[in-house]
Amino acid sequence: MLIRIVRMTFHPERIPEFLALFQQSENQIRNMPGCRFLELWQDIHEPTVYCTHSHWDSEDQLNAYRKSALFGQVWPATKALFAGPPLAFSVQPATLPPHSAPAL
Template identity: 65%
Template sequence: MLIRLVRMTFDPAQVPAFQALFAQTQDLIRQQPGCRLLELWQDADQPHIFCTHSHWDDQAALDAYRRSALFGRVWPATKRLFAAPPLAFSSRITDGAD
């Protein structure tokens, strides 16, 4: 399983627009093949900073979503609201024996 975190800093005035966009698309993202979990986290001290936390079957599933028409609509609309570049990284759960 692949775990993906994307930290996004928004213009504070654009937070309502982002929240509306996420509300409209979250179920569609969750329905993408290989998506096991999608959560939105809001920073407790800086409410204009959010993270998406998602679980994917593997890198191929995430890559397929990133090539989808849905991503092609959602990501550009999200990027227009940023106040700073996003930070993204992927991880795998390991038991330490790998």
């Protein structure tokens, strides 16, 4: 599983446009092959900062979405509302070594 976070800063007056765009496209994104989860976050201290948080079965499926006609419509419309560059990154749950009890 791949977790994708995209942090976006908007011009304050453009936030209603972004929220409408997200509402119009969120179910289509959720229905893309490999998308298991999508939600929108808002920073509690910087109200013009939003993040999308999505889960994908694989990087290939995320990339297929990024090459889709839907992404080709949604992303340029979203970018036009930005007040600064976005920050996007992909992560996965960390694998920790087994915890051993201290020797007595």
